[in-house]
Each structure stands twice: as structure tokens, then as C-alpha cells.
Amino acid sequence: MTALDDQxxxxxxxxxxxxxxxxxxxxxxxxxxxxxxxxxVGGIAAVTVLAGLGVVGAVHPGGAASRPAPATPAxxxxxxxxxxxxxxxxxxxxxxxxxxxxxAVANGVDPTGRYVVGEIGTGQEDxxxxxxxxxxxxxxxxxxxxxxxxxxxxVVVGTNGDGTGWVHRDGKLRFLAxxxxxxxxxxHAVNGRGDIAGTARGAGDSHHAVLWSxxxxxxxRLVGRSGSAATGITExxxxxxxMGQLPYRWTPQGVGAALAVPDGYPRASVDSAHGxxxxxxxxxxxxxxxxQMLPVRWNLTTxxxxxxxxxxxxxxxxxxxxxxxxxxxxxxxxxxxxxxxxGRPDVRATEAGTYSANxxxxxxxxxxxxxxxxxxxxxxxxxxRR
Numbered sequence: 001m002t003a004l005d006d007q008x009x010x011x012x013x014x015x016x017x018x019x020x021x022x023x024x025x026x027x028x029x030x031x032x033x034x035x036x037x038x039x040x041v042g043g044i045a046a047v048t049v050l051a052g053l054g055v056v057g058a059v060h061p062g063g064a065a066s067r068p069a070p071a072t073p074a075x076x077x078x079x080x081x082x083x084x085x086x087x088x089x090x091x092x093x094x095x096x097x098x099x100x101x102x103x104a105v106a107n108g109v110d111p112t113g114r115y116v117v118g119e120i121g122t123g124q125e126d127x128x129x130x131x132x133x134x135x136x137x138x139x140x141x142x143x144x145x146x147x148x149x150x151x152x153x154x155v156v157v158g159t160n161g162d163g164t165g166w167v168h169r170d171g172k173l174r175f176l177a178x179x180x181x182x183x184x185x186x187x188h189a190v191n192g193r194g195d196i197a198g199t200a201r202g203a204g205d206s207h208h209a210v211l212w213s214x215x216x217x218x219x220x221r222l223v224g225r226s227g228s229a230a231t232g233i234t235e236x237x238x239x240x241x242x243m244g245q246l247p248y249r250w251t252p253q254g255v256g257a258a259l260a261v262p263d264g265y266p267r268a269s270v271d272s273a274h275g276x277x278x279x280x281x282x283x284x285x286x287x288x289x290x291x292q293m294l295p296v297r298w299n300l301t302t303x304x305x306x307x308x309x310x311x312x313x314x315x316x317x318x319x320x321x322x323x324x325x326x327x328x329x330x331x332x333x334x335x336x337x338x339x340x341x342x343g344r345p346d347v348r349a350t351e352a353g354t355y356s357a358n359x360x361x362x363x364x365x366x367x368x369x370x371x372x373x374x375x376x377x378x379x380x381x382x383x384x385r386r
Contacts (some may be wrong), residue, residue, distance in 0.1 A: 018194055039355055088365075089385040092344045095368075098137040099128060103130030106132070106368035108359040110152045111274065112193070112234070113320060114360075117150040118379050119338040131156055131168075135381075141173045149189045155214050157190045165198060167214050177218045179210060189232045189272065190214065197223075197233040199241070209250075214352070224248070232273040235318075238300065240270040240278050247280055249300060259298055260305040268296060268305075274362060275318030276301040279308075297322065318362030322363050327352030331384075341367060341382050349373040357382075 097104050099120050106118040114134060121127030123175040129140040129147045140147075140156065144166050147158040156168040163184025163291035165176035169321060178185055182200035189213045194214030198224075201207045207218070209223035209230035223230055223239055228248065230241040237252030240259075247259040258377050261268045262282055270280040278300055281293040295313040308322070310332070315323035332338040337349035341357060357369040 075106040080338055086383050086386045088339050088343055088386050090339065090367075090382045092342060092380050092382050093135075094344075095132055095135065095379040095381055097138045098130065101127070101375045103127070103357070104130075104379050105370040105377055106358065106381060107147065108149050108366045109361050109366055109381075110150045110154070111362035112152045113361035113363070113383075114152070115150045115154045115367050116379075116381060117147045117156050117367070118370075119147065120379075125161060129156065129158065129168075130379075132381075140168050144168055144173050148187050150193070151190045152192045153194070155190055155194055157187050157196050157214075159185060159187045159198070163201070165196075165212070167196060167212070167217050167330070169194070169214050174217045176212045177220050179208070179220055179222065182206070182208070185210065188230065191233050191235050191237065193235070195233055195237055196240075197239055199229040199231075209239065211239065221254075223250050223254060228256075229269055232278065234273050234275065234300075238273065240273040240300075242269050247298070249278075260303055262296055262305055262307045265307075270298070272314050272316060273300065275320070277316045277318070277320050279313055279316045279322070282307070283374030314358055315360040317364040319361045319364055323357055323358060323360040323367060325357045325369075329355055329357035329367070329369065331360065331367065333364075339384075344371065344380070347371055347373055 011179040091269040095106055095116065097120060101120040103123040104118070104120040106116050108117045109115065116132040118130050119127035120130055127145065128142065131138050131140060131150065131154065144158060147156050150156045154240045157166065159165050165185040167174055167176060167188040176185060176187065176196065179200045184201045187196060187198035187200050196212040196214060198210050199207055199243060200210045206226060207229055208226050209228040211221045211223055213219060224243055228241060228243045230239050232240040240248065242248055243256065243258065245270045247261065247270045248256055249259055250256045257308045259270065266283040268280055268282045272276050274281060274302070276299055278298040280296055282296055284292040284294040295308040295310060296305055297308055297316065310324045311322065311326055313322050316326040322332045323332050324332055328340055330338050330340045341355070343355060347354065353372060355371055357367050357370060359368045364386040370377045370379050
């Protein structure tokens with residue numbers, strides 16, 4: 001799945017996987033640490049995470065196998081009978097590195113494309129969170145680790161390795177309340193209003209979706225019933241996640257309802273949501289002792305769900321553009337038309353996995369990620385123009 005989302009603790013929800021029915025956040029953290037020593041990101045070990053977006057296309061242990069992955073069709077051209085879309089040109093630029101470290105990645109971008117969040121370190125639990133504002137880098141306080149998301153106001157949220165949630169706002173780091181009866185949280189998303197979505201974990205397998213406020217981080221609201229998990233939140237306050245084995249959404253008023261599951265699949269989980277779109281995964285074919293997770297997309301307005309014909313997806317833009325992080329990252333529009341993200345002329349490596357795309361802005365014109373070359377990861381951003 002997403003290669004370099006690896007340094008965000010929130011993605012341990014996917015790695016464990018927390019959105020699946022029997023959530024164990026503590027085990028997620030422990031398993032994620034062990035995976036840091038085993039997994040390879042573009043060829044070197046790094047911390048395992050998500051962002052995200054998603055563990056789409058990744059192989060996961062356990063779980064009942066379902067149908068095999070669909071064959072990947074040729075990418076669509078402009079639909080017949082319609083004028084071709086305005087051409088989009090993209091250019092990759094380096095993001096500055098304010099501190100040294102061989103694993104430097106951009107993991108997420110805010111809806112406007114102005115703020116980029118990432119980490120720099122060695123990939124061994126020492127990563128420092130970096131916030132780029134209009135390309136200028138600032139290192140967050142050392143008490144903030146494993147950033148999960150950034151909003152249009154530059155508010156950054158994440159979860160430390162001990163299961164403590166945090167928010168960085170207006171230059172100040174504050175910690176989120178852990179609800180009584182629970183001992184750890186995993187933070188996933190923040191919207192423009194400062195609503196923060198995540199999941200609290202207690203004894204055994206107990207877990208519950210939680211909302212916090214960036215203004216009042218010691219206040220919280222439990223969402224849904226026990227057994228829920230929140231993995232995303234939209235600008236209007238709609239929360240997405242899971243309830244038991246079902247993908248779920250909750251209105252800003254807290255009214256919950258299950259999302260559709262693709263025909264022939266036993267269950268699904270939601271990874272993230274932007275605008276009227278959400279992405280997640282369903283269990284596909286078993287490969288040895290593991291299950292191939294397949295990407296799906298929901299339209300939250302119509303309720304329609306579709307199995308995506310790609311090996312994996314790492315993000316969804318507010319306009320419906322899908323970020324596909326394969327051997328060559330590309331952006332796929334809702335109508336199926338696509339554009340590949342170009343490489344840097346000064347990067348010599350050409351093998352699959354050289355480029356990783358991890359986050360996309362709401363207009364689909366800013367994409368962030370990293371380059372792996374000569375045993376080093378370097379953060380970059382693609383700026384596109386219509």
C-alpha cells in the first residue's frame with residue numbers, strides 16, 4: 001500500500017487493522033513497531049503507516065478471503081460525446097529539509113494545497129514532524145510525533161507512540177483527552193473547523209469513535225456505539241469509519257448509518273473522506289496466509305460504492321480525483337480519465353517504487369510524496385495547472 005506513509009501512527013489502524021471488527025489499538029501500536037523492522041519502503045526499512053490513506057492494495061494477515069481482485073482495465077480517455085477536459089500539466093519540486101535524516105517524506109496536504117505535513121528521521125521512531133507552509137519548513141516540538149493530518153488553517157494532529165493524541169495549533173502543542181475507561185487513542189483526521197476524528201481503545205477489544213476540538217482539546221464526544229471507529233471527517237462534520245464489520249458514516253448531528261458494501265464481499269472498511277467522496281478497502285483473494293485488500297470508493301451523497309480497478313489508492317480529493325500510488329503514481333478523475341505524475345529530471349532511479357504519492361489537495365492539483373534513491377528518501381510536491 002502506501003509506501004511512505006510509514007511514519008504516522010494513525011496508519012497503524014490500517015496496519016493492525018483498526019477499522020476491522022475486533023479493534024486493538026494497543027496491539028496495533030506494538031505490531032506496527034515490529035513491522036518497522038520487517039517492511040521495506042522503496043527498498044529500505046521504515047515505519048509502517050497510512051495515511052492513509054489507505055492500506056489499499058496491501059497484503060494483510062488474517063481475515064476471510066473473498067473474491068479476487070478485478071483485472072485492471074486500460075485507463076479511460078475523455079467520454080465519447082463530451083469535450084476533452086482542459087489539459088493538466090504537473091511538475092515535481094523538492095521540499096526543503098530543515099533537519100537531516102535519510103527518511104524524509106511528505107505524508108499529507110491540506111485541502112487548499114498550502115500546508116504539507118511530513119516527517120524526517122531515520123525510520124526508527126525518531127522522526128520529527130515537519131510542517132511546510134507555502135514551501136517553507138518548520139519543525140514541530142519534539143513532543144509531537146507521527147502526524148496524521150493537517151487542515152486548511154495549518155492545524156496538525158497526530159498520535160504519539162504511547163497512544164496520546166495531540167494537536168498543534170498557532171505554534172502551540174496541546175494533548176487530547178483520553179476518554180475515561182480507555183487508555184489510548186489513535187487520531188486520523190481534522191477538518192477546517194478543527195473537528196478531530198479518531199478512536200479510543202480500552203481493555204480487551206473495546207473501542208469507540210471519538211471527536212475532539214482543536215480549540216478545546218480536553219473536551220471530547222463519543223460517536224456512535226461501543227465498537228465503532230472513526231477514520232475520517234469531512235468539512236461539514238460528517239464522520240466516516242466502521243461499526244462492527246460494516247463501513248459507517250455519522251452525520252454532524254451524530255446519526256449513524258451503514259454504507260454499502262460491494263456485491264459479493266463480506267465486509268468493508270473506510271479509510272478517509274473528502275467532500276462527498278470516501279475510500280476504503282474490502283478483503284480480496286487470500287495469498288498464502290494473508291488477504292489482498294482491494295480499494296473501493298463511495299459517493300457519500302448518492303451512497304453508491306464501486307470496486308476500484310487499481311492495485312491501491314492512497315487518497316481521495318474533494319473533487320473525486322483518486323490518487324493511485326503504483327509503480328508510477330497517477331491521478332484518476334471520477335470519469336476515468338487520468339494523468340501520470342512526472343518524475344524529477346535530476347532523479348536517475350527509474351525502478352518501480354522510486355516515487356511515492358501520499359496526499360492530494362481537494363482540487364486535485366497538489367500532490368505530496370517522496371522519492372527513494374541511493375538509500376535515501378526525499379520529500380517532494382507535485383504542483384499541477386489546468
